[in-house]
Amino acid sequence: xxxxxxLDLKKTILKDNDADAEKLRRELDAIGTVYLNVMSSPGSGxxxxxxxxxxxxxxxxxxxVLQADIDGDTDTRTMLDAGIPAIQLHTGGMCHLDAQMxxxxxxxxxxxxxxxxxxxxxxxxxxxxxxxxxxxxNLVILSVPEGDDKPLKYPLMFxxxxxxxxxxxxxxxxxDFDMARFKEHVALRTAAPVFFVSARTGEGxxxxxxxxxxxxxxxEYGHG
Amino acid sequence: xxxxxxLDLKKTILKDNDADAEKLRRELDAIGTVYLNVMSSPGSGxxxxxxxxxxxxxxxxxxxVLQADIDGDTDTRTMLDAGIPAIQLHTGGMCHLDAQMxxxxxxxxxxxxxxxxxxxxxxxxxxxxxxxxxxxxNLVILSVPEGDDKPLKYPLMFxxxxxxxxxxxxxxxxxDFDMARFKEHVALRTAAPVFFVSARTGEGxxxxxxxxxxxxxxxEYGHG
Numbered sequence: 001x002x003x004x005x006x007l008d009l010k011k012t013i014l015k016d017n018d019a020d021a022e023k024l025r026r027e028l029d030a031i032g033t034v035y036l037n038v039m040s041s042p043g044s045g046x047x048x049x050x051x052x053x054x055x056x057x058x059x060x061x062x063x064x065v066l067q068a069d070i071d072g073d074t075d076t077r078t079m080l081d082a083g084i085p086a087i088q089l090h091t092g093g094m095c096h097l098d099a100q101m102x103x104x105x106x107x108x109x110x111x112x113x114x115x116x117x118x119x120x121x122x123x124x125x126x127x128x129x130x131x132x133x134x135x136x137x138n139l140v141i142l143s144v145p146e147g148d149d150k151p152l153k154y155p156l157m158f159x160x161x162x163x164x165x166x167x168x169x170x171x172x173x174x175x176d177f178d179m180a181r182f183k184e185h186v187a188l189r190t191a192a193p194v195f196f197v198s199a200r201t202g203e204g205x206x207x208x209x210x211x212x213x214x215x216x217x218x219x220e221y222g223h224g
Numbered sequence: 225x226x227x228x229x230x231l232d233l234k235k236t237i238l239k240d241n242d243a244d245a246e247k248l249r250r251e252l253d254a255i256g257t258v259y260l261n262v263m264s265s266p267g268s269g270x271x272x273x274x275x276x277x278x279x280x281x282x283x284x285x286x287x288x289v290l291q292a293d294i295d296g297d298t299d300t301r302t303m304l305d306a307g308i309p310a311i312q313l314h315t316g317g318m319c320h321l322d323a324q325m326x327x328x329x330x331x332x333x334x335x336x337x338x339x340x341x342x343x344x345x346x347x348x349x350x351x352x353x354x355x356x357x358x359x360x361x362n363l364v365i366l367s368v369p370e371g372d373d374k375p376l377k378y379p380l381m382f383x384x385x386x387x388x389x390x391x392x393x394x395x396x397x398x399x400d401f402d403m404a405r406f407k408e409h410v411a412l413r414t415a416a417p418v419f420f421v422s423a424r425t426g427e428g429x430x431x432x433x434x435x436x437x438x439x440x441x442x443x444e445y446g447h448g
Contacts, residue, residue, distance in 0.1 A: 042265045042349045042378060043370025070350065072376040093380065095319065095350040123377065125266045126294065126319040126348050145369035145392065146267025152296040153347065154266060156317065168369065171398045 004073050004080065005087040007108045012100040017131060021099040024106075024134030031112040034216045035102070035119065037135030039157065042123030044143040045167035047075040048199035049208075050118050054084050056209045061115040061216075066105045068097055068122050075120060085109065095127040099134040116216065125150070129157040137162040137215055140192075144168045144175050148182035151189050158189035163211055170198040228297050228304065229311040231332045236324040241355060245323035248330075248358030255336040258440045259326070259343065261359035263381065266347030268367040269391035271299040272423035273432075274342050278308050280433045285339040285440075290329045292321055292346050299344060309333065319351035323358040340440065349374070353381040361386040361439055368392045368399050372406035375413050382413035387435055394422040 028035050040046050047067075054063045065086040067075045070093055079086035087109050091097065097105075102119065111117055119135060121128045140161035142150055145168060151158040158164065164186055166179070183194055193211060197204030252259050264270050271291075278287045289310040291299045294317055303310035311333050315321065321329075326343065335341055343359060345352045364385035366374055369392060375382040382388065388410055390403070407418055417435060421428035 041267060041347070041370075042374055043367070069377045071379050072373070074373050074376065093350075093354075095348075122350065123265070124319075124348055124350050126317075126346065127351060130317075143267070143369060145367060145395065146265075149296070149298050150266055152298065153293045155295050171369065171395065174395045174398050 004076050005108070006073065006090060007087060007105060008090050008092060009094070009097070009101045009104060011094065012098050017098045021132035021134040024099045024103050025136060027103075028106070028111065028134070028136070033111045033114055034116045035106070035135045036116065036137050036139055036212065037119045037121055037133045038139045038141065039121045039128045040123060040141035040143070041125045041146060044123070044141050044146065045199055046120045046123070046141055047078055049141060049165065049167055049197060049205075050120055051078060051082060051084070052199045052202060052205045053209050053212070054118070055082070056205060057116065057213070058084070062113065063116045063118065064109050064111070064114040066109060066117060066119045068120060070122065091122055095122055095124050096131045097121060097128065097133050098131045102133045102135070125154045125157050129160045139163050139165060141165045141167050144171050144177045148178050148185065151182070151185035155189055158186055161190050161192045163192050163208070164190070164194045165208055166194065166196045168198060169196045169203065170200050228300050229332070230297065230314060231311060231329060232314050232316060233318070233321070233325045233328060235318065236322050241322045245356035245358040248323045248327050249360060252330070252335065252358070252360070257335045257338055258340045259330070259359045260340065260361050260363055260436065261343045261345055261357045262363045262365065263345045263349075263352045264347060264365035264367070265349045265370060268347070268365045268370065269423055270344045270347070270365055271302055273365060273389065273391055273421060273429075274344055275302060275306060275308070276423045276426060276429045277433050277436070278342070279306070280429060281340065281437070282308070286337065287340045287342065288333050288335070288338040290333060290341060290343045292344060294346065309338075315346055319346055319348050320355045321345060321352065321357050322355045326357045326359070349378045349381050353384045363387050363389060365389045365391050368395050368401045372401050372409065375406070375409035379413050382410055385414050385416045387416050387432070388414070388418045389432055390418065390420045392422060393420045393427065394424050
């Protein structure tokens with residue numbers, strides 16, 4: 001078993017996180033690294049989805065993964081076991097990451113050696129949406145078992161999404177999840193595209209990767 | 225359709241929330257009302273589990289429900305349609321409730337007319353655990369699709385639990401959820417009992433209600 005690198009994140013003192021996030025994006029542009037912030041509830045399948053995406057993307061791109069959690073290291077272990085460079089971030093109880101915490105993490109993994117860094121944010125559908133991490137794009141994942149009403153209850157998270165991914169679609173038969181109704185609810189908050197995927201069967205992963213690669217190639221950076 | 229009462233919660237100025245929470249518990253004791261704080265991730269089945277519990281409990285007890293959300297009113301609608309007294313709380317983006325927000329909500333629903341008030345906290349496995357709501361007991365729900373590793377990643381939430389409820393066990397065949405392993409992970413954080421339920425089939429709801437009724441009858445109040 002490889003040793004897991006754990007970074008204990010420190011609380012940021014800086015007041016203007018939005019300005020710092022913009023600065024971080026310019027720093028990343030200067031070294032040619034794209035930074036994707038992946039957000040969802042706990043247990044929505046962030047790790048599994050990221051894992052399947054990286055397996056496809058790593059043919060053409062150097063991809064690294066930042067795993068943020070309150071505690072634990074199981075997700076980083078999963079990535080390392082699959083041969084994917086990853087480090088574990090511990091937020092020390094904090095419910096989100098801001099730009100400075102991102103910068104510290106990107107430095108720790110050595111962002112300049114990667115074309116793409118994917119951040120698995122803390123599992124939380126509220127707080128991470130309130131803090132710009134400095135990422136070029138935000139991917140919001142919602143799993144089928146959570147229900148199609150969630151964009152109504154967690155509006156800010158969906159407003160901040162550049163793409164929305166519905167995960168665990170293989171479990172669709174066991175749950176009352178209406179894809180059309182979900183899309184309607186999402187459309188109230190954002191014009192972002194919606195992808196339906198199963199990390200288990202691989203369905204939909206290619207389309208999600210194609211979206212991400214297009215963002216990387218066209219340099220359509222910045223949230224919006 | 226009944227009109228839904230919506231309470232827009234205000235941010236609390238008070239500094240010492242812990243002391244205020246103790247004060248609220250004594251206020252509730254004085255009027256003979258038990259207050260249960262139900263916490264989980266978004267989409268873990270809080271509403272469905274509460275609904276099934278109240279259907280059993282209301283034979284012997286006057287039960288009211290407080291539905292906290294960032295936005296929306298679907299859960300309160302569900303309760304009212306089932307003939308259960310409920311009001312909708314809007315946190316205005318806040319990720320948790322504190323004691324004063326609880327007090328305002330309990331006043332709004334008229335707590336003295338109820339034997340039991342159940343609070344459906346904001347869907348979030350991080351922040352609500354950091355704030356004592358003044359509830360007598362905390363019930364933490366985790367759904368099968370979220371995975372059995374969550375006590376490792378969200379330790380504080382499980383430390384604060386007086387009972388842990390695993391929901392959606394009817395979906396067990398579709399997911400890799402190891403009940404024994406989950407219990408081991410919970411035991412690292414708390415000695416609280418673990419219940420396995422399905423709101424869909426009704427399995428396990430009776431045992432969970434029996435636990436709650438025992439707390440109410442023995443007046444074993446106060447967290448811990």
